[in-house]
Each structure stands twice: as C-alpha cells, then as structure tokens.
Amino acid sequence: MSEGKRRILCIIPAYNEEEAVVQVVRELREHLPQADVLVVDDGSFDRTAERARAAGALVCSLAFNLGIGAAVQTGLKYAARNGYDVAIQVDGDGQHPAEEIPPLLEVLEKNSEVDVVIGSRFLPSPGRPVQDGFKSTGTRRIGIRIFAAAISVICRQRLTDTTSGFRATRGEAIGFLGRFYPRDYPEVEALVLLHQAGYVIRETPVVMRERQGGASSIRLGHGLYYMIKVFMAVALGLLKETKGLKGDPTTFPRRALD
Ligand SMILES: Nc1nc2c(ncn2[C@@H]2O[C@H](COP(=O)(O)OP(=O)(O)OP(=O)(O)O)[C@@H](O)[C@H]2O)c(=O)[nH]1
Numbered sequence: 001m002s003e004g005k006r007r008i009l010c011i012i013p014a015y016n017e018e019e020a021v022v023q024v025v026r027e028l029r030e031h032l033p034q035a036d037v038l039v040v041d042d043g044s045f046d047r048t049a050e051r052a053r054a055a056g057a058l059v060c061s062l063a064f065n066l067g068i069g070a071a072v073q074t075g076l077k078y079a080a081r082n083g084y085d086v087a088i089q090v091d092g093d094g095q096h097p098a099e100e101i102p103p104l105l106e107v108l109e110k111n112s113e114v115d116v117v118i119g120s121r122f123l124p125s126p127g128r129p130v131q132d133g134f135k136s137t138g139t140r141r142i143g144i145r146i147f148a149a150a151i152s153v154i155c156r157q158r159l160t161d162t163t164s165g166f167r168a169t170r171g172e173a174i175g176f177l178g179r180f181y182p183r184d185y186p187e188v189e190a191l192v193l194l195h196q197a198g199y200v201i202r203e204t205p206v207v208m209r210e211r212q213g214g215a216s217s218i219r220l221g222h223g224l225y226y227m228i229k230v231f232m233a234v235a236l237g238l239l240k241e242t243k244g245l246k247g248d249p250t251t252f253p254r255r256a257l258d
C-alpha cells in the first residue's frame with residue numbers, strides 16, 4: 001500500500017507516566033505526522049490521561065489497572081475495529097525514540113510477507129556502533145538472552161530481543177493479536193502465538209533510551225518469578241488453539257473483534 005494511503009496507529013500503553021508521556025506523544029506527532037496516536041491509560045492515578053490528551057493524543061482510560069497486556073490489547077482491538085493498516089507499539093516512558101520508527105515501517109514496506117517487526121536493541125545497525133543505546137541492566141540482560149535463545153528455537157529463527165515492546169504489526173495480525181494478546185509479561189508469549197498461527201516475524205536494529213521519568217514496573221527479586229511465569233505461559237501458548245490461524249477466513253476480521 002502506498003505511503004499516503006496507509007493508516008497507522010501508535011499505541012502507547014501507559015501506567016503512571018505523567019512525567020514522560022507528553023514528550024512521547026510530541027515526538028510521535030513530529031516524526032510521524034501521518035499517524036494517529038492512542039494512549040491507553042491503564043488506570044493511572046497520576047495525570048497521564050490529562051497530559052496525553054493535552055499533547056494531542058487520543059486517550060482511552062481503562063477503569064482500573066489491568067496490566068500491560070490488556071492495555072496493549074485494548075489498543076490493538078481499537079486498531080482492528082477502525083481498520084488501521086499498521087499498529088506500532090511504543091512505551092509511554094520514552095524508551096522508544098520516534099525516529100527509530102521509520103526503519104520498522106521500511107521493513108514492512110520492503111517485505112510483503114512480514115507481519116510483525118520487532119525493534120531489537122541487540123542487532124548491529126549499519127553505521128552505528130553496536131554498543132549504542134540503552135540495553136537494560138546486567139541481570140535483566142541475562143534473562144533477555146535466555147528468552148531469546150528459547151524463543152529462537154521455538155520460532156525456528158534467530159531472535160535477539162524477544163522482550164522488546166517496540167513493534168510494528170500489520171493487517172490481519174493486528175486482529176489476531178487484538179484477540180489473543182497475552183495478559184502478563186506478554187511480549188515473549190505473543191511471539192510464540194504469532195509463530196504458531198503462521199505469521200512472519202522479523203527483527204530490525206533500533207536504539208533505545210533509558211526511561212525518561214516515572215518508575216519501572218520491574219522490581220528487584222522478581223526476575224526469577226518473571227522468568228518462570230513467562231516460560232509457563234510460553235509452554236501453555238504452544239498448546240493454544242491458535243495454530244495455523246493465519247489467513248483463516250472464518251476467524252478474521254469478524255472474530256478478531258470478540
Ligand atoms: N508497569 C506497568 N506498566 C504498564 C502497565 N500498563 C501499562 N504499562 C506501560 O507499559 C510500558 C512498559 O512498562 P515498563 O515498566 O516501562 O517496562 P519495561 O520497559 O520492560 O521496564 P524498564 O526498562 O524498567 O522501563 C510503559 O509505557 C508502562 O507505562 C501496568 O499495569 N504496569
């Protein structure tokens with residue numbers, strides 16, 4: 001589809017991100033003026049919704065905190081219902097620079113078979129040193145590597161940044177994720193579901209920053225709990241009824257809106 005006609009929605013899950021969300025919305029409007037920006041305020045008790053709206057975003061406020069999975073899923077359902085061609089997930093804490101989005105979109109443009117592009121902190125980028133940008137803290141990087149190795153085996157392709165929430169999804173895969181997006185710590189499991197269903201995943205290098213304000217959700221000591229939980233979710237994901245769903249005419253787009 002030509003650049004002019006393609007409808008793009010940026011989905012920003014945000015929980016108490018009043019410090020960073022304004023800048024995130026502004027950057028997106030500056031670098032991607034053709035896109036709509038939707039902030040999904042996940043029951044924040046600060047002024048996230050108010051500030052995002054004032055910065056020019058569409059805002060959907062969930063009645064109470066449902067967690068990152070439900071927040072992203074809300075955005076994906078909105079994108080599917082409103083016929084967006086591409087949905088881009090961007091964190092509300094400023095970790096995902098808007099200027100890194102055009103390379104994600106370029107991958108979709110140049111590769112018609114690709115359904116989901118992940119922005120990877122760990123792929124070398126031509127012309128930029130590999131160590132550029134923020135790549136998470138020491139212990140979390142060990143976890144990231146373990147996930148990357150396991151998910152690469154399951155998905156039968158080399159994936160380096162399976163916990164990255166910086167992603168662009170297009171077409172039918174938006175409806176698929178809108179229906180099946182996992183609840184807790186969803187990024188890793190979503191890749192397994194996509195692969196099982198037959199969607200094509202690709203990574204491309206991006207540079208990320210440290211969060212630009214607010215507080216991280218990941219608490220010390222939760223690392224092991226997180227890893228066990230994600231691996232259990234992945235194992236269950238392998239048994240889900242999503243196998244081979246890509247292109248199933250009885251499933252999409254009608255049932256994508258369940
Ligand atoms: N923590 C948390 N974040 C949520 C929730 N709902 C939506 N989010 C948003 O999801 C995005 C990712 O959450 P982060 O806490 O930044 O997770 P992370 O990027 O893996 O961790 P950091 O590297 O420490 O920032 C942020 O924009 C959050 O505001 C929720 O219930 N809890």
Ligand SMILES: [Mg+2]
Nearest residue numbers: 091093095211
């Ligand atoms: Mg973050």
